[in-house]
Amino acid sequence: MTTIETFEKPRRFYQTMAWVFVAIAFCGFIPTYWLKLMDGSFAGKPILHIHGFMLFAWVLFYALQTNFVANRKMTDHRSWGIAGVSLFTALAISILLAAINTIKQGELTGFANQAASFSIVTFSGIALIAAFIVLAIMNVHRADWHSRLMTLSFVPLLQAPMARPFAVMMTPPGAVGPPPVFVTLPPAIVIDLILVAMLIYDRKVTGRFHPVTLWGSIAIIAVQILCVPISTSPAWIATAKAIAGLAG
DSSP states (O other): OOHHHHHHHHHHHHHHHHHHHHHHHHHHTIIIIIHHHHHTOOOOOHHHHHHHHHHHHHHHHHHHHHHHHHTTOHHHHHHHHHHHHHHHHHHHHHHHHHHHHHHHHHHHHTOHHHHHHHHHHHHHHHHHHHHHHHHHHHTTTOHHHHHHHHHHTHHHHHHHHHHHHHHHHHSOTTOOSOOOGGGGHHHHHHHTHHHHHHHHHHHHHHSSOOHHHHHHHHHHHHHHHHHHHHHTSHHHHHHHHHHHHTTO
8 A cells, every 4th residue: 555545545534424424413403403493393492503503513614624634735724723622612612501401491391300310411422522622632743643533522422413313203202301311322323333434444444443443432332321320310410400500
């Protein structure tokens, strides 16, 4: 394999993955957001529109960044990366506010504990995403680490849009209130195929599993599983309510 071929493969792989992420983010919300917007039946708070806008902006931004790398426009990639920090910060804030809104709505409708329990999915997800992105920034000069950490950060993020079609198909007629956390496992398994793709890519191109991909995958799967038992614990429910209480 020539040096150029070795150099090009990672660029094209992560570029392809980025556009897969765009497709998941957009298509996942079709049944619960886009279609409801079109027929006027979406009844969510304004923060949900802001959160949706920030989510799509972040995914598209990442696709743009991978395109810069794939086309060897590294100066543009680094310059826009600075703006990316601000964009992700805004996204993280919107995620937290959306989660707090859900807890508050649960309190108003008699599902306070269920809403607090389910919020562990959001809070653990944003913690994972932030950790991966901070590590990616710290390793910006190690391209193999940086690209993998940034890609891993999208697995918890994309679990939400992946869960929407499952919710439409699996929610019983007349069901009210937030669902139990274990219903997040089927869409999590599907979105974890991103991890499988990354591991296969590592094995094929480098002959081994890259430590970032391997340990990052273990961390993501561990959090997905542990969220189920922890979500119903009195300690977590109290913590979630306390976080929501900070908003007044």
